[in-house]
Amino acid sequence: MSHIRGLRVGEELPPLEIPVTRTLIVAGALASRDYQDVHHDTELAKEKGSPDIFMNILTTNGLVGRYVTDCFGHAAVLRKVAIRLGAPNYPGDTMVLRGTVAEVDGATARVDVVGANGIGKHVTGTVTVELSEGDLSLPEGDLSLPEGEDA
Amino acid sequence: MRGSAGAPGSTHATEPTDGAELAAFLRELKTYEGRPAAEAGVGKDPVNEPMIRHWCEAMGDENPAYAGPDAVAPPTMLQAWTMGGLNGHKGDAGRSAAYDALFGLLDGAGFTSVVATDCEQEYLRPLRPGDVITFDAVIESVSAQKTTKLGTGHFVTTRMDVQANGEPAGTHRFRILKYAPAHSKPRAEPHSKPRGKQPPARPRPVINRDNSGFWAGVERQQLLVQRCTDCAALRFPWLPGCNGCGSPRWDTVEASGEGTVYSYVVMHHPPFPAFNPPYAVGLVELAEGVRMISNVVGVPADEVRIGMPVRVEFRQVEKDLVLPVFRAVPGSAD
Numbered sequence: 092m093s094h095i096r097g098l099r100v101g102e103e104l105p106p107l108e109i110p111v112t113r114t115l116i117v118a119g120a121l122a123s124r125d126y127q128d129v130h131h132d133t134e135l136a137k138e139k140g141s142p143d144i145f146m147n148i149l150t151t152n153g154l155v156g157r158y159v160t161d162c163f164g165h166a167a168v169l170r171k172v173a174i175r176l177g178a179p180n181y182p183g184d185t186m187v188l189r190g191t192v193a194e195v196d197g198a199t200a201r202v203d204v205v206g207a208n209g210i211g212k213h214v215t216g217t218v219t220v221e222l223s224e225g226d227l228s229l230p231e232g233d234l235s236l237p238e239g240e241d242a
Numbered sequence: 243m244r245g246s247a248g249a250p251g252s253t254h255a256t257e258p259t260d261g262a263e264l265a266a267f268l269r270e271l272k273t274y275e276g277r278p279a280a281e282a283g284v285g286k287d288p289v290n291e292p293m294i295r296h297w298c299e300a301m302g303d304e305n306p307a308y309a310g311p312d313a314v315a316p317p318t319m320l321q322a323w324t325m326g327g328l329n330g331h332k333g334d335a336g337r338s339a340a341y342d343a344l345f346g347l348l349d350g351a352g353f354t355s356v357v358a359t360d361c362e363q364e365y366l367r368p369l370r371p372g373d374v375i376t377f378d379a380v381i382e383s384v385s386a387q388k389t390t391k392l393g394t395g396h397f398v399t400t401r402m403d404v405q406a407n408g409e410p411a412g413t414h415r416f417r418i419l420k421y422a423p424a425h426s427k428p429r430a431e432p433h434s435k436p437r438g439k440q441p442p443a444r445p446r447p448v449i450n451r452d453n454s455g456f457w458a459g460v461e462r463q464q465l466l467v468q469r470c471t472d473c474a475a476l477r478f479p480w481l482p483g484c485n486g487c488g489s490p491r492w493d494t495v496e497a498s499g500e501g502t503v504y505s506y507v508v509m510h511h512p513p514f515p516a517f518n519p520p521y522a523v524g525l526v527e528l529a530e531g532v533r534m535i536s537n538v539v540g541v542p543a544d545e546v547r548i549g550m551p552v553r554v555e556f557r558q559v560e561k562d563l564v565l566p567v568f569r570a571v572p573g574s575a576d
Binding site: 109115118119121122123124125126139140147148149150152153154155156157160161165166168169170171172173174175176 | 293299300302303319326368
């Protein structure tokens, strides 16, 4: 099935470690225009039964997209991103995104992504990405965000 | 539609036990399937570089495709362009009446919390600065009642079609759980002082035209009782007319503040924010003959007795709230 040189089904993408800081949660919520109080106001989040603020789904979606394009190189284009949320991303936790190539069809690859944090699987999903020939090898090295400050 | 919430909990749901009531409720919920969730929505801003940059900064995304003169927006921003932001969409350019009605129905059934569980996006063409975003959304499905780790509720799935300059740009399927939290805590716990920096405020007295004179007296530490200027009957609480003769004319007399407990209750349950049970609420007969209700203080609640002599005390309960309460006269609790 694989028509893409150097990419095999079952191949694992290098993990990306995301420190879940308060700053990331709030910056992601505001950048995605999501002003739900549970994503920025600890007191109100607690009143709603949550132990703290937590990451919104749009930020998770953005991080999953970034993870896949970081892995495949910046000529890769996202076609589909489908995610399901589980354990919330609370401040102080760390989420590690991992991906596995599930299918390769022509220039298109389907990647299964899991982001696990300290309490479980925060996100499971599938990303369909279109790759251009010659830009296919998975890079080595550290994809992690620089350390954020947890206010 | 709202860009509602983020994450918690498991989305693995179990089927509830069925009942005629549940079935009827579900039938009503199902009538919303296929109805619009948003109609002719317009993005508040066209696709633009500053919002793209803010997004990339937040996500730590340094993809060069999202910057520079030929920048495209990160595809995962699709929903962000449709969001109402802090003030929501104006007029009808957002959630539909059907979507609001469905939410109202679920809220009314106690499923007041919202959490987003799934997001499925397909990108049909890149979005570039200047693209004007329009969108329509439909309620695809409303699930039967499900019990999850978070609580019991219904999944609501919507599908949004997003256009850029009128051309299809992407689809966005979004699933939320509208649920009743399984572990919601009561706002106050019995027999405990309120925690946190700010104790809950006591309810304020309702001050109106008819009783403002009484509260003005309290401010001056005077306990004022109304007196009918036609028949001289005293009355309390304050009313616009005389109970005896119906006359609307009155003046006031200052009560001595002495009284006795005519009756009382001791409040244990339910606890209420700003109150710390157990406490005694007395019906106090003033020396002048009228009765009023307030707390009996200065004695353990279980030692309050009918006939106990009390004296008024103006107590500063909060910074801006003084209330007349009745203190047991020392030695009277034996």
